[in-house]
Amino acid sequence: MMSKDELLMNEDALLSGLLEAATFADDEECRKKIEIKRNGKKLYEFTIRPLAEEESNECLKASTKRLHNPMGKKYPKIDGETDYVALRSRKIYTATVPEDRKKLWDNQKVKRALNVMTALDVIDKVLLAGEKSRVVDEIDELSGFNAEVEEEEVIKN
Numbered sequence: 001m002m003s004k005d006e007l008l009m010n011e012d013a014l015l016s017g018l019l020e021a022a023t024f025a026d027d028e029e030c031r032k033k034i035e036i037k038r039n040g041k042k043l044y045e046f047t048i049r050p051l052a053e054e055e056s057n058e059c060l061k062a063s064t065k066r067l068h069n070p071m072g073k074k075y076p077k078i079d080g081e082t083d084y085v086a087l088r089s090r091k092i093y094t095a096t097v098p099e100d101r102k103k104l105w106d107n108q109k110v111k112r113a114l115n116v117m118t119a120l121d122v123i124d125k126v127l128l129a130g131e132k133s134r135v136v137d138e139i140d141e142l143s144g145f146n147a148e149v150e151e152e153e154v155i156k157n
Contacts, residue, residue, distance in 0.1 A: 031097065032142060034135055036127070046100040048092075048135065050142040055094050063087035088132045089123040095139040 035045045051059075063086040069075035093105055104110065105119035114125045127135070 030142060032138055034138065036131060044104070046104055047097045048095040048139055048142065049097055050144070051091065051095050051139060052143075056091065056143065059087055059090040059094055063090055085124070086120065088136045089120040091139055092123050092127070092132065092135050093119055095142075 031047050031049045033045055033047050036043045060082065063084070064082045065080035066077040067080040069078050093101065096105060101119070105122050107122075110122055111117065111119075114122060116122055116125060123132070
């Protein structure tokens, strides 16, 4: 049985760990630099960070059409088809750190040169489908998806 002092020390360690875990969006160590290369030439780079579940959910929600309920107008709308191209672009935009988002995706000169209106359009114009897929895989990994659980942890649980 633990003493009261040991319980308090464990509680302080737990609190410290929880507070540290909550800073993932601003934690430099949780970020990853993405380089876009073609034909062996580096074209540009940007840094991504992990997404919170709420952010990921917002990307999904914004990429899913809302349809009238077939039961009638008095019923809430239902989810329709999800635009996965838009979903990947939104995840990339949201996960890009603010300073790089400003330089790349929100850059007015880039938008004018590409003849596009939105940051998502810039992402769609400059990233190939496979590149977008790989960037989203990196975002998902940083966000805790596809994380390998150590065998010892599985055995404990």
